[in-house]
Amino acid sequence: MDIKQVEGRKAGKLMLYAISTCPWCQKTKTLLNELGVEYSYIDVDLVPEEEEDKIRREVERWNDRLSFPTLVIDDEEVIIGFQEERIRQVLKGKKQ
């Protein structure tokens, strides 16, 4: 699967599910870049057709509305939509 890695300081395990044409997903990536944290992301609309079901099930585990951006933190906390303040708050609490 085409998961991209972005280097940065460790702030837990961050996985972002995004849509390539969505400006709110783009704002989320820009914010994570600005915060300089390490994260992974996948643009779900660009995955090959044969992998769509797999990635859909993966996202639905965290967000049954299948909406984007969906940010999963340490496999336990989920932030749905571009919630700038909440993302800042949660990542601030993560150790360097």
Added chain:
Amino acid sequence: MNEISPEKIQKYYHQLLTEAEKAGYHLNSDLDLTLELVKSLLTNEERYGYQSCPCRWASGLKEEDRDIVCPCDYRDQDLAEYGRCYCALYVSAKATKENLSQPIPERRPSKEERKKKAEKEISHPSSLSLPVWRCQVCGYLCARQEPPEVCPICKATKDRFERFY
């Protein structure tokens, strides 16, 4: 994928703006965001052959995505409840800064729920002399044998009409 030219984006933005204002709708005045959304609509038109919502996961099949072709079937409800549509291309005249900075929940039913709804709409026992058609984008109703080619109110195409009664 071809990059959409800035001229094409500007031109389409002005077209959408004129159409929106004429019909009593408003585009988001955050121009950076709005132009990104317009660009994505044009990108999706190239990719899928229809202007799927930039912020939703399109299937690539028009029959499955008809409800999320912009303007989507959920726009008016979201404008009424949250002052903006799901992607925030359209906003209500009364939208506050708060409305536009916080995400809103996804209103679109799941694939399974959509399928159930489509199955429910098959039979329409009616004592009326003509069927009634409803535009799923704006709610316009008309009684005639077939829905119009284009909705006279919001300009949605014929395929966005459902049999209402």
